[in-house]
Amino acid sequence: MMHEKIDAAPVTGLSRYLxxxxxxxxxxxxxxxxxxxxxxxxxxxxxPPVENLTIERTILDHDGLxxxxxxxxxxxMMVAQVQVDAAYWEFSQEPQGPIARGDTAWIxxxxxxxxxxxxxxxxxxxTGATFDHEIAVAVxxxxxxxGSLWSQGILGAFVxxxxxxxxxxxxxxxxxxxxxxxxxxxxxxxxxxxFLLVDTVVEALEFASASAxxxxxxxMVVLTAAASFLILMAVGRRRGTPTGLALATFIxxxxxxxxxxxxxxxxxxxxxxxxxxxxxxxxxxxxxxITEGIGIAAPILKVKPSLLSFVGxxxxxxxxxxxxxxTGSLAYAPQWTAIALAIGAGAIAQVIVEVCGxxxxxxxxxxxxxxxxxxxxxxxxxxxxMYTTAMLVKI
Amino acid sequence: MLKWAQTAxxxxxxxxxxxxxxxxxxxxxxTTVAQQxxxxxxxxxxxxxxxxxxxxxxxxxxxxxITVGAVxxxxxxxxxxxxxxxxxxxxxxxxxxxxKLRSFEITVExxxxxxxxxxxxxxxxxxxxxxxPALRAAEGERLSIKLINNGSHPHSLHFHGxxxxxxxxxxxxxxxGPGEEFVYEITAKPFGCHLYHCHAxxxxxxxxxxxxxxxxxxxxxxxxxxxxxxxxxRLLGFPENARWQxxxxxxxxxxxxxxxxxxxxxxxxxxxxxxxxxxxIDKGRPVRIYLMNIVEFDPINSFHLHAxxxxxxxxxxxxxxxxxxVDLITQCQAQRGILEFTFEEHxxxxxxxxxxxxxxxxxxxxxxFDVQETVS
Numbered sequence: 001m002m003h004e005k006i007d008a009a010p011v012t013g014l015s016r017y018l019x020x021x022x023x024x025x026x027x028x029x030x031x032x033x034x035x036x037x038x039x040x041x042x043x044x045x046x047x048p049p050v051e052n053l054t055i056e057r058t059i060l061d062h063d064g065l066x067x068x069x070x071x072x073x074x075x076x077m078m079v080a081q082v083q084v085d086a087a088y089w090e091f092s093q094e095p096q097g098p099i100a101r102g103d104t105a106w107i108x109x110x111x112x113x114x115x116x117x118x119x120x121x122x123x124x125x126x127t128g129a130t131f132d133h134e135i136a137v138a139v140x141x142x143x144x145x146x147g148s149l150w151s152q153g154i155l156g157a158f159v160x161x162x163x164x165x166x167x168x169x170x171x172x173x174x175x176x177x178x179x180x181x182x183x184x185x186x187x188x189x190x191x192x193x194x195f196l197l198v199d200t201v202v203e204a205l206e207f208a209s210a211s212a213x214x215x216x217x218x219x220m221v222v223l224t225a226a227a228s229f230l231i232l233m234a235v236g237r238r239r240g241t242p243t244g245l246a247l248a249t250f251i252x253x254x255x256x257x258x259x260x261x262x263x264x265x266x267x268x269x270x271x272x273x274x275x276x277x278x279x280x281x282x283x284x285x286x287x288x289x290i291t292e293g294i295g296i297a298a299p300i301l302k303v304k305p306s307l308l309s310f311v312g313x314x315x316x317x318x319x320x321x322x323x324x325x326x327t328g329s330l331a332y333a334p335q336w337t338a339i340a341l342a343i344g345a346g347a348i349a350q351v352i353v354e355v356c357g358x359x360x361x362x363x364x365x366x367x368x369x370x371x372x373x374x375x376x377x378x379x380x381x382x383x384x385x386m387y388t389t390a391m392l393v394k395i
Numbered sequence: 396m397l398k399w400a401q402t403a404x405x406x407x408x409x410x411x412x413x414x415x416x417x418x419x420x421x422x423x424x425x426t427t428v429a430q431q432x433x434x435x436x437x438x439x440x441x442x443x444x445x446x447x448x449x450x451x452x453x454x455x456x457x458x459x460x461i462t463v464g465a466v467x468x469x470x471x472x473x474x475x476x477x478x479x480x481x482x483x484x485x486x487x488x489x490x491x492x493x494x495k496l497r498s499f500e501i502t503v504e505x506x507x508x509x510x511x512x513x514x515x516x517x518x519x520x521x522x523x524x525x526x527x528p529a530l531r532a533a534e535g536e537r538l539s540i541k542l543i544n545n546g547s548h549p550h551s552l553h554f555h556g557x558x559x560x561x562x563x564x565x566x567x568x569x570x571x572g573p574g575e576e577f578v579y580e581i582t583a584k585p586f587g588c589h590l591y592h593c594h595a596x597x598x599x600x601x602x603x604x605x606x607x608x609x610x611x612x613x614x615x616x617x618x619x620x621x622x623x624x625x626x627x628x629r630l631l632g633f634p635e636n637a638r639w640q641x642x643x644x645x646x647x648x649x650x651x652x653x654x655x656x657x658x659x660x661x662x663x664x665x666x667x668x669x670x671x672x673x674x675x676i677d678k679g680r681p682v683r684i685y686l687m688n689i690v691e692f693d694p695i696n697s698f699h700l701h702a703x704x705x706x707x708x709x710x711x712x713x714x715x716x717x718x719x720x721v722d723l724i725t726q727c728q729a730q731r732g733i734l735e736f737t738f739e740e741h742x743x744x745x746x747x748x749x750x751x752x753x754x755x756x757x758x759x760x761x762x763x764f765d766v767q768e769t770v771s
Binding site for chain 2 (some may be wrong): 078080081082083086087088089090091109110122124125126127128129130
């Protein structure tokens with residue numbers, strides 16, 4: 001944490017606020033002059049306005065297609081005509097009229113889409129510019145029915161809760177472990193968290209790049225991750241550096257936030273028609289995430305938490321996957337997935353810092369503990385295990 | 396675990412159900428004007444569709460696969476329906492040698508036109524319209540066509556006909572710069588259904604921007620004693636010609652985002668114009684279409700007539716059909732011809748016509764004949 005001292009001028013409260021009037025007045029004058037005198041007219045070279053349209057959500061149902069579009073042009077944009085598969089279709093827009101910069105509108109078309117096939121939607125603006133959107137595989141957008149929530153919940157449990165629970169079940173076996181083993185396990189946790197951190201940041205940036213430019217995706221991801229990291233650090237250290245159950249809880253929270261983002265992405269894949277989720281893949285996810293449970297168990301090997309704590313930790317780390325799949329399947333805009341993943345990345349960075357802190361303090365060796373063979377071995381094992389098991393689910 | 400979801404998505408070039416499409420910027424001159432004018436239209440059009448208590452006539456045939464709204468013909472300065480029968484016959488005078496002289500005047504004008512409801516296109520026009528005026532003359536007449544270039548680029552008139560090299564309208568022979576004038580002096584031959592277009596370079600851009608038109612030379616019956624009646628029926632103004640319902644149709648298309656592919660196809664510029672306002676046909680009188688294809692970027696176009704067959708005169712240079720009893724013809728760019736058919740034996744109703752490239756049809760090139768007992 002950095003602390004800076006700023007030399008504040010000894011001004012009284014009132015005059016300080018009066019001084020604020022000067023920059024405000026200059027800004028107001030500049031705006032008025034720009035609008036009134038139009039001094040930038042010389043730049044008007046007859047070029048058309050820059051237009052940008054991002055398609056954020058695609059809903060397919062028995063009425064046809066509904067698409068949420070966000071305008072990002074230099075001027076308000078007008079969707080003049082809409083093609084589906086190179087044919088003009090009647091459409092209605094809600095709200096009607098030009099779409100202001102940053103605003104969204106729903107475009108609805110009574111289009112008879114074909115199950116399992118690809119459709120291409122093209123928006124033609126009044127200047128004749130076109131914006132394409134591919135519906136890769138047309139499937140009805142999931143609606144929240146009890147049946148679909150149940151099956152998605154089962155999937156979430158398999159990829160989120162079950163592996164964490166299985167990992168935590170190693171706890172009794174690890175209880176009697178010596179210092180070297182504990183160091184190894186903590187380093188293993190750092191390794192798997194490092195893998196997840198890289199993975200999450202990359203995913204977040206990819207979703208960010210699919211979102212409307214107005215959100216400045218990559219900056220948004222970095223800032224969100226940094227904020228998430230700092231807030232969790234501050235909260236975690238209110239009562240000193242977290243150890244034991246507190247640290248395990250933070251690890252579970254970080255993994256849980258990460259799993260929420262993953263759940264969103266899986267749900268989005270459902271909404272986009274990537275339906276063929278095989279048993280093998282689900283088992284792959286389960287195996288891939290088992291280390292998460294071991295990681296959560298590592299800091300509490302020297303304390304005796306209640307059984308309820310274990311249930312709580314498993315739900316905290318794995319449960320968000322279920323919520324993420326539920327939310328993601330409703331085809332939410334990519335920037336939300338990016339933000340969720342970025343929050344997860346910040347949380348993971350926080351627990352990496354705290355687990356490393358714990359390792360360096362644990363046997364009084366300080367930073368040297370991180371360089372011991374057990375630590376190196378654990379780190380390498382964690383990363384290697386995550387990487388290898390990720391191959392199972394890589395298509 | 397995210398790997399699976401991500402791969403499944405990216406395999407189909409899709410991420411998270413939303414794809415950011417980067418904007419292509421079109422090259423047009425006064426889009427602010429376009430946007431302002433359009434904002435009024437669109438609301439009205441969209442609400443008209445939404446209210447839906449009385450479905451427009453065209454919906455019976457196309458369902459909802461059609462452009463939304465209506466084009467402001469008054470602002471465009473031309474109306475696709477009146478363009479069908481709007482022949483530019485010029486000024487006729489006598490030459491000392493006894494021949495007829497027909498004089499035309501064509502002005503190049505840069506103009507934003509609405510080629511589909513709400514979609515503006517920065518066109519280069521002849522006499523403010525796309526296609527340019529449908530010139531009509533009779534075989535053997537001397538033609539004097541004055542071109543005034545009020546545009547910002549060099550332009551020309553290149554006639555498909557028989558004429559001297561210096562009248563060809565190619566660079567060095569009748570391509571004129573902005574502010575210049577040129578008079579093309581040619582003889583109207585051979586008779587047929589021809590065209591003219593700008594031959595300034597680059598050719599594709601000048602054609603695609605709207606610089607083309609029909610150039611019809613009617614046969615002189617006196618020169619065709621073997622086919623006197625047919626020739627007379629083709630000669631505009633002759634009594635034999637009066638009972639024919641003659642229509643000028645130019646199959647064209649517009650690449651509004653300048654990516655080398657057309658966004659809108661049409662007959663006489665405005666997408667779906669004859670679907671929304673069917674062409675009234677008197678079922679007792681024969682129909683003759685002067686048809687030409689000037690579509691840029693696509694190698695071929697076609698004309699298909701529903702529920703009927705026609706005779707076809709390729710390039711119109713013969714008085715006997717080159718194709719008999721067909722319901723589909725194809726034309727490459729600048730190919731043209733005459734279609735003759737009748738609905739005499741048909742029951743009244745809406746008879747569709749369109750390109751039989753479904754893509755062109757669905758992007759605007761389709762229309763209807765409204766065959767009636769007697770057209771009021």
